[in-house]
Amino acid sequence: MLEIKNLYAGINGVSILKGVDLTVNPGEVHAIMGPNGSGKSTLAKVIAGHPDYKVEQGTMEYEVNLKKLDLAAMEPEIRAREGIFLAFQYPVEIPGVNNSVFLRAAFNEICRHQGAEEMDPIEFDQYLRQKMKLLEMDEKFIDRPVNVDFSGGEKKRNEILQMAILAPRLALLDETDSGLDVDSMKIVANGVNKLKSKNNAIVLITHYQRLLNYIVPDFVHVLSDGKIIKSGGKELAIKVETQGYDWLI
Amino acid sequence: MKNTANHNDIKTDYKYGFITDIDTDVIPKGLNEDVVGMISEKKHEPAFMREWRLKAYRHWLTMKEPHWGNFYYAPIDYQAISYYSAPKRKMDSPKNIDEIDKELLETFDRLGIPLTEQKRLTGVAVDAVFDSVSVGTTHKEILAKEGIIFCSMSEAIQNHPDLIKKYLGSVVSYTDNFFASLNSAVFSDGSFCFIPKGVKCPIELSTYFRINASETGQFERTLIVAEEDSFVNYLEGCTAPIRDSNQLHAAVVELVALDNAEIKYSTVQNWYAGDKDGKGGIYNFVTKRGKCSGNNSKISWTQVEAGAAITWKYPSVILQGDNSTGRFYSVALTNNRMQADTGTKMIHIGKNTKSTIISKGISTDYSNNSYRGMVMILPSANGARNFSQCDSMLVGNNCSANTFPNIDVRNNTAILEHEASTSKISADQIFYLKSRGLDSEGSVSLIINGFCKEVFKELPLEFSVEAVRLLELKLEGSVG
Numbered sequence A: 001m002l003e004i005k006n007l008y009a010g011i012n013g014v015s016i017l018k019g020v021d022l023t024v025n026p027g028e029v030h031a032i033m034g035p036n037g038s039g040k041s042t043l044a045k046v047i048a049g050h051p052d053y054k055v056e057q058g059t060m061e062y063e064v065n066l067k068k069l070d071l072a073a074m075e076p077e078i079r080a081r082e083g084i085f086l087a088f089q090y091p092v093e094i095p096g097v098n099n100s101v102f103l104r105a106a107f108n109e110i111c112r113h114q115g116a117e118e119m120d121p122i123e124f125d126q127y128l129r130q131k132m133k134l135l136e137m138d139e140k141f142i143d144r145p146v147n148v149d150f151s152g153g154e155k156k157r158n159e160i161l162q163m164a165i166l167a168p169r170l171a172l173l174d175e176t177d178s179g180l181d182v183d184s185m186k187i188v189a190n191g192v193n194k195l196k197s198k199n200n201a202i203v204l205i206t207h208y209q210r211l212l213n214y215i216v217p218d219f220v221h222v223l224s225d226g227k228i229i230k231s232g233g234k235e236l237a238i239k240v241e242t243q244g245y246d247w248l249i
Numbered sequence B: 001m002k003n004t005a006n007h008n009d010i011k012t013d014y015k016y017g018f019i020t021d022i023d024t025d026v027i028p029k030g031l032n033e034d035v036v037g038m039i040s041e042k043k044h045e046p047a048f049m050r051e052w053r054l055k056a057y058r059h060w061l062t063m064k065e066p067h068w069g070n071f072y073y074a075p076i077d078y079q080a081i082s083y084y085s086a087p088k089r090k091m092d093s094p095k096n097i098d099e100i101d102k103e104l105l106e107t108f109d110r111l112g113i114p115l116t117e118q119k120r121l122t123g124v125a126v127d128a129v130f131d132s133v134s135v136g137t138t139h140k141e142i143l144a145k146e147g148i149i150f151c152s153m154s155e156a157i158q159n160h161p162d163l164i165k166k167y168l169g170s171v172v173s174y175t176d177n178f179f180a181s182l183n184s185a186v187f188s189d190g191s192f193c194f195i196p197k198g199v200k201c202p203i204e205l206s207t208y209f210r211i212n213a214s215e216t217g218q219f220e221r222t223l224i225v226a227e228e229d230s231f232v233n234y235l236e237g238c239t240a241p242i243r244d245s246n247q248l249h250a251a252v253v254e255l256v257a258l259d260n261a262e263i264k265y266s267t268v269q270n271w272y273a274g275d276k277d278g279k280g281g282i283y284n285f286v287t288k289r290g291k292c293s294g295n296n297s298k299i300s301w302t303q304v305e306a307g308a309a310i311t312w313k314y315p316s317v318i319l320q321g322d323n324s325t326g327r328f329y330s331v332a333l334t335n336n337r338m339q340a341d342t343g344t345k346m347i348h349i350g351k352n353t354k355s356t357i358i359s360k361g362i363s364t365d366y367s368n369n370s371y372r373g374m375v376m377i378l379p380s381a382n383g384a385r386n387f388s389q390c391d392s393m394l395v396g397n398n399c400s401a402n403t404f405p406n407i408d409v410r411n412n413t414a415i416l417e418h419e420a421s422t423s424k425i426s427a428d429q430i431f432y433l434k435s436r437g438l439d440s441e442g443s444v445s446l447i448i449n450g451f452c453k454e455v456f457k458e459l460p461l462e463f464s465v466e467a468v469r470l471l472e473l474k475l476e477g478s479v480g
Helices: A040-048 A076-081 A099-114 A121-134 A152-166 A182-195 A234-243 B033-042 B047-061 B102-110 B140-145 B153-159 B161-167 B178-186 B427-434 B440-456 B461-475
Strands: A002-011 A014-024 A029-033 A053-064 A067-070 A084-087 A094-098 A170-174 A201-205 A219-224 A227-232 B024-026 B085-087 B124-130 B133-137 B149-152 B191-195 B204-210 B221-226 B231-239 B246-249 B252-257 B262-269 B281-292 B298-305 B310-313 B316-319 B325-334 B339-348 B354-364 B368-377 B385-395 B400-409 B415-424
Touching: A002 A040, A014 A040, A014 A053, A014 A227, A029 A040, A029 A234, A040 A053, A040 A076, A040 A084, A040 A170, A040 A201, A076 A084, A076 A099, A076 B427, A084 A152, A094 A099, A094 B427, A094 B440, A099 A121, A099 A152, A099 B440, A121 A152, A152 A170, A152 A182, A170 A182, A219 A234, A227 A234, B033 B047, B033 B178, B047 B161, B047 B178, B102 B124, B102 B204, B124 B140, B124 B149, B133 B149, B133 B153, B140 B149, B149 B153, B153 B161, B153 B191, B153 B221, B161 B191, B161 B221, B178 B252, B178 B281, B191 B204, B191 B231, B221 B231, B221 B262, B252 B262, B252 B298, B262 B281, B262 B461, B281 B298, B281 B325, B298 B310, B298 B339, B298 B461, B316 B325, B316 B354, B325 B339, B325 B368, B325 B440, B325 B461, B339 B354, B354 B368, B354 B400, B354 B440, B354 B461, B368 B385, B385 B400, B385 B440, B400 B415, B427 B440, B440 B461
Parallel strands: A029 A201, A029 A219, A084 A170, A170 A201, B124 B204, B191 B221, B204 B231, B221 B252, B231 B262, B246 B281, B252 B281, B262 B298, B281 B310, B281 B316, B298 B325, B310 B339, B316 B339, B325 B354, B339 B368, B354 B385, B368 B400, B385 B415
Antiparallel strands: A002 A014, A002 A053, A053 A067, A219 A227, B024 B085, B124 B133, B149 B191
């Protein structure tokens, strides 16, 4: 699904990713761990197409429905319409824009691109309420402006709600666990697990091992100074948890 | 005289910038008592009207151009303007729309305002004003059946002098302000609506103003009178060709609502705003005021101000009748070098009068956008209420937004609320929306729609669609 080869990327002329290789197949869950400043969030933003980050070298090939797409050449909205989703570490507030209006606009945009049927406001409202139940979200979030006056935990939950609505093929979850208490984390993890299928893939970016107790990864990668220095299974995350990163660097 | 100047090849997104090549009757530039008399004569006006104009002119001579607005422009030479321009007609007053010259019909077709029987808009009666004169009014028959008068101001002066004597200048007197006095002296045309007692106007009434000639001013005068228990929904649209020089537009609109009457007045103003460097464009100095003279009457102004190089405009309501209501909903968008100073005045006189002000200013590029408002509660206005909300949105780093709210309360039973905010469309917001599948335009339009939705929902549907499209077009490329 995603094949990253020798990726170099940076911001304002400073390289942050220095030769990342990563292969993600449908049905897999990958966790990317690493110390602060290792480039975890940058990797997520570069895959999603944040305009501040420039790809300097290497390739990102995204395969969907037997089409091979060069991600670096695609606008962020086209990546989204092709099924890439980034759950933000710091979700942005958009005053005045009603959450459900925003979600339906995004949903229909993606449907149109993928040739699926669009939903009218009534159908969409039902679909939205059903997904909100999955994440135990209060119905008041339907009509509130996007992320405005949401608590940290509510914002993160709203990100996963968007993931549930947009049903991405490749979901990148950037520090979704930070700012969540244990109960909220369980609800979010439970939601993510229900969205997992053999056709989609999830990349979790996390600082701590604790989220991985709830969303169990097939692969764990340790990123350090812009490079993946170690890959393994679930046990690698546990080892990092007890021993820190020093033994790897 | 032929208009030969042609700027149609200038690259621009202002799609109404074309010029109609038509023979016109233009009076020489300059302003004096003879010119005022000549305008009155051209319009075959009764003597009282000529006198009224002359009194206004003489008063205007004693006045000074106001300069308290938050904008700058080079001095206007009032002697360098022609005060009357009319397309030459095959006959003096066409009896029906089909007798109107082909060029004029085509012009309005191109502006999306078809006038002919076969093509005219259903559900909206249109009075089309080209430079200084009204070229035609549609749906007259349906309206006549209800006793509604909807015609050009010139016709009204000739055919309904009693109504004109009673109401013209009753809300905005000829001494009101510099531009209103000038208008009173030289106004050429505009629309007149009269809704008799108990009649709910079955269709929307609309005037479309088009400036075509160069170096002329447009001074139109609109008067709407709603008698007891009547209702009318009125729409106004305006455009002008692209020209390098500035043109003056100084209109006056007066609304009168008697007991239990309601007038809703909506404007989408899209005058040519000048080019990227601020060259050319319309100077829009407009006095709009409504008087809720009857008890329980209602007047609402809804405006989308997206054009003109300078806007100086404060649609106001005098709340004289007890329990009367005034509302002002405004979206003002400025881009390039546009300067807008707009807002409202709500003057509470009657008991339990209510007013609502919702103002949304969007500025981008190097433009300057100001809200200026006045809420005045007079000693007689027991139980008066006002709610004001003034929000500004900045797009980019070189524009400015200002708010000048004035509150003058002379009755301690009044309750006033005022909210204000300033926000900015950030690159982060755009990326967030793009990462959900919306493109740049879709993202900006979602944010702008969200910002303006309280105002857009007050517009008639077709106007609101038009307004959204207009804002999107103006904001294209200014974000991200």
